[in-house]
Amino acid sequence: MSPRRRRYLTTPIYYASGEPHLGHAYTTILADVLARFDRQDGAEVLFLTGTDEHGQKIQEEAARRGVEPIELCDLMAERFAEAWRTLHISYDRFIRTTEPGHEAVVRTFLQRLWDRGQVYEDTYSGWYCVHEERYWTEKDLGPGNACPDCGRPTSHVEEKNYFFRMSAYQEALVRHIEDNPEWIVPEIRRNEVLGFLQKPLTDLSISRPKSRLRWGVTLPFDEEHVAYVWVDALINYLTASGAIRPERSADEQGFDDVSGSSWPADLHIIGKDILTTHAVYWPTLLMGVGLPLQRQILAHGWWVVGEAKMSKSLGNVVDPLALREEFGTDAVRWYLMREMPTGGDASYTPERFLARYDELANVLGNLASRSIAMIDKYRAGVVPDAADGGLDPAIASALGTAREAMARYRVHDALGAAMDLARAANGFVEERQPWSQARDADPEPLDETLATLGRVLVVLCALFQPVAPAKMADLAERLGLEGVPTLDDALSVPVAGRSVRKGAPLFPKARPAGARGTKEA
């Protein structure tokens, strides 16, 4: 047997300074859907997420709460892990940058940069935004020295820093992006990075003096400085891959040999707000130590409220867990994935949420209920053995479209194709009128209708599984399957002769606000 295809997927590691919100949930669910799709397609997946726990932002938030930074990080790491459990996130590894193993990898990485002559010392003079954890030059700033990204006031700093010779890699990076058109997707983000790289690249400050910031990884070559939080954070992707083993002696750190590890990552899934760090800082740092680059970056858009990016600190955040309590986890996942075209922006509105929920209830849920009810009523709950009644072309086309869309990370299109198939199957029911066929002397036409509905439900189960894993496991069980089939098996798994089971609606109809209780699965 040939070895299974391996896929290593990552989300950003989220700042442990605040609670998980809808934006974090979107990225993580997107990664989860891609991971589940890959697993269902036969791949062996390493899916990484975690928390970013060092830096000034965390130090200041801990001080504001009157706790130690590590206490805040422990609390928030648990909040994120809990949110991901309730949102059915199937991550394989949750990394925290305060893990000693990670800190050792950061030091090994920086020592390697130092040994290769990639780091020098200089005085930094400029403006810093703690919220974005990044430097700005004076000409970048808005009125009142505001951060151009988040609008908060920046502060002036002048201090000794260590710098990475990032500028030396500008040409190599541009060439890499030009030679690999799919390295950054979607294309609009690739063009954004190429545009950014038209200006001369500066060197990157990679340290902070402990006199200003204590909460970080101490540099291996200067005890009085800690690593810049972004450098520390980006290295998490390497730590989790197992490529760097700090316990090895300096001359055999295995930097050049990543075999046996999961490096390079196949896909970094991020929001467009952190494109420069992932598409410029990270690859040049990897070039600096002589490691292969990540294979691909997918930068998605923002959930916005009006014109503004939805974020905790702007006070306009929708709590995905609250929606979940009302509609169930899989409905939240479905809404977020179906509503936002991967790469573009989308705005959350309660009306759109309900419209998307109604699709689940009235199209997919209704198809499952009525099909199972008719098999129950007319054939004593056993799927008849009969030829296709005419849906085979629609099934093949939905599978093809979904596969192709997923290969291009167009999750919304893949799900749209799946929902269209459910809609076509409802149309098929209206057209065949099984309740009239039941009165025919010839059992064949009704057998055909019911067998076709059984087959289409199996395929829908496979197609919706990545986005609605709990509901599809439930549906598979009702269809008498041993589990949700893989995409390859969905067409061939025998359906005839299986005993189906009626149950409560998969997606209970949304009741008007005020009359809603808790429904969950």
Ligand code: ME8
């Ligand atoms: O940037 N819409 O962490 P962070 C969509 N620690 N996605 C959103 C969003 C929105 N309105 N708001 C946030 C950091 N996100 C660093 C990352 S990685 C080595 C270090 C998502 O907690 C999106 O994925 O600020 C964005 O990139 C990420 O949350 C930022 O999370």
